Amino acid sequence: MNILISGSLAYDYIMDFPDSFKNHILPDQLHILNVCFVVEKLQKNIGGVATNIAYTTKLLGGEPVVLAPLGKDGQELLDFLASHDIKTSGISMSKNLLTAGAHITTDKDDNQITAFYNGALSEATDLHIANIKEKVDFALISPTKKEAMIQHAKECYDARIPFCFDPGQQITAFSNQELAAVIGQAKFFIGNDYEIKLVEEKTGWNTNELLNHVEVLIITLGDRGSVIITKDTSIEIKPCPALSVDDPTGAGDAYRGGFFTGYTRGLDLKTCGQMASVAATYAVENYGTVNHSYTTEEFEKRYVETYGEPMSLKM
Numbered sequence: 001m002n003i004l005i006s007g008s009l010a011y012d013y014i015m016d017f018p019d020s021f022k023n024h025i026l027p028d029q030l031h032i033l034n035v036c037f038v039v040e041k042l043q044k045n046i047g048g049v050a051t052n053i054a055y056t057t058k059l060l061g062g063e064p065v066v067l068a069p070l071g072k073d074g075q076e077l078l079d080f081l082a083s084h085d086i087k088t089s090g091i092s093m094s095k096n097l098l099t100a101g102a103h104i105t106t107d108k109d110d111n112q113i114t115a116f117y118n119g120a121l122s123e124a125t126d127l128h129i130a131n132i133k134e135k136v137d138f139a140l141i142s143p144t145k146k147e148a149m150i151q152h153a154k155e156c157y158d159a160r161i162p163f164c165f166d167p168g169q170q171i172t173a174f175s176n177q178e179l180a181a182v183i184g185q186a187k188f189f190i191g192n193d194y195e196i197k198l199v200e201e202k203t204g205w206n207t208n209e210l211l212n213h214v215e216v217l218i219i220t221l222g223d224r225g226s227v228i229i230t231k232d233t234s235i236e237i238k239p240c241p242a243l244s245v246d247d248p249t250g251a252g253d254a255y256r257g258g259f260f261t262g263y264t265r266g267l268d269l270k271t272c273g274q275m276a277s278v279a280a281t282y283a284v285e286n287y288g289t290v291n292h293s294y295t296t297e298e299f300e301k302r303y304v305e306t307y308g309e310p311m312s313l314k315m
Contacts (some may be wrong), residue, residue, distance in 0.1 A: 002087070002134045003057055003265040004161070005050045006067045006152040007142030008121055009077055009091070010100035012047030012289060014249055015039035017107045037105055037113075045288040046080050047102060049142045052250045054086045055290045056257025056279050059301065061313050062264065064257075066090055066126055066263035067152065068144060070100030071120035080290075093245075095122040104208070110248050115259060124148030129155040138254060138264050139163035143183070146173040150182060157185040157261045161189050165214075166256065171195055176202045178275035182211050190218040190256065216269065221247075225277060228269050240281040240306045250289025255280040267311075274307050 004208040017037045024035055053158060054064035063167045067090035067172040070077060074093055081088050106112050129136065139161050141153045149170065157162045165186035167174065174182075182187055184262055190211065191199065196219050207229065210217055217229040225239040258279030262272035278299060284291040294302075296313040303311045 001137035002063045002065050003260055003264055004042070004065045004067055004090070004129070004132060004136045004156075005057075006054050006124075006139065006144060006148065007050035007053065007166075008100050008144045009066070009070050009074065010048035010102050010116075010119075010121075011077070012249065013101060013103045014041075014043050014045055014247065015103070016041040017105050018285070019107060019113050020109050020110075021107045023115065024193045030191060037107075039105060039233065041225065042247055043288060045290070046077050047289045048077075048100060049144070049166075049253055051077065051081070052253030052283075052289045053257045054081070055084065055141065056254045056283070057261050058084050058086050058259060058292065060258060060261040060275070061280070061296060063087070063134075063259035065136065066189050067129070067132065069094055069120040069123045069127065071097050086197040087134060090127060090131070092123065092127060094123055097122065103257070104249055106247065106249065110142040110245070111212060112249070114169075118145065121145050121148075125151055127152075127161060128270070129161070134162050138260065140166055140260060141186070142166045142215040142256075143168040143170045144162040146170055146178075146299060146309045150178060153182045153185050162187040164190055164260065166190045166258075166302065167199075167315075168252075170193065171198050171202070173204070176204075179203055180205075180213075186214050187216045188216045188218065188306065190220070192220045192222070192252065216260070218273075220252060226255070226273055228273050236272070237272050237277055238307075240274075240277045240302070242281045242284050244285050246285055247287045248284055251283045253281040254283035265313075269310060275311065278306060 057064040065087040097120040103115040123189040228235040257278040259276035261277040282292045
């Protein structure tokens with residue numbers, strides 16, 4: 001089954017700050033904030049939400065189709081996707097703008113400060129679901145230009161393509177009415193615990209009320225696992241223990257790739273959540289968002305070791 005992923009394609013500039021941000025920010029002086037964090041490590045990585053989700057989806061044997069624009073400097077990223085046999089029929093290349101870029105600084109407490117350059121993502125509204133060559137069975141509407149997220153969600157809804165709405169860091173860009181409207185079109189809604197609180201504040205809906213608008217609510221909790229909620233049940237997903245914590249960047253995207261690869265294969269929600277947890281841990285254990293790898297056999301083995309029950313990625 002083809003999983004369409006509308007989101008960002010970007011270059012990630014990942015930096016490690018060997019101290020805690022809190023030691024260098026004076027709370028009573030935030031109105032004149034002027035700080036410099038000297039980092040010990042800088043690495044340019046291929047990234048972006050759509051890239052990260054598609055990469056994990058493909059590792060697990062899924063069929064991701066990316067819908068997003070690249071900048072005029074995006075050939076390296078396009079080549080990367082092609083080298084992993086990720087479908088690129090929905091990708092355009094800007095003639096004038098650079099590829100989006102995320103400049104991410106992580107401190108020793110795993111807190112992050114990110115500066116994001118939209119670049120070619122400003123052209124995302126030029127892309128349409130109807131132009132995808134492949135048949136789309138499911139879609140993820142992930143962070144990119146707000147207007148493109150609204151557009152692609154509406155196009156999926158009109159085409160009767162079930163989708164997950166994943167606004168992430170774009171939540172604050174939506175008006176209360178826009179956010180409520182897109183949630184009302186989605187089958188799944190996903191966010192971390194902080195993002196869900198923001199959504200509840202903006203829409204005025206609590207968890208039970210959110211479930212009047214989506215069938216499944218997924219709340220990720222970092223190293224505490226996640227919870228999957230429907231009107232009938234609440235499933236707590238235990239985290240997959242990490243062998244090391246090298247870089248949390250991209251773990252949430254790997255979670256999404258793991259979950260929806262399982263879902264489109266007809267697996268139950270608990271198994272999907274546990275797949276997502278294992279996929280996220282692989283990302284945490286490696287520096288960068290798409291530098292980890294595993295075979296399906298290795299993934300299945302780790303799943304069994306973590307949860308004590310079998311799971312097969314074979315179709």
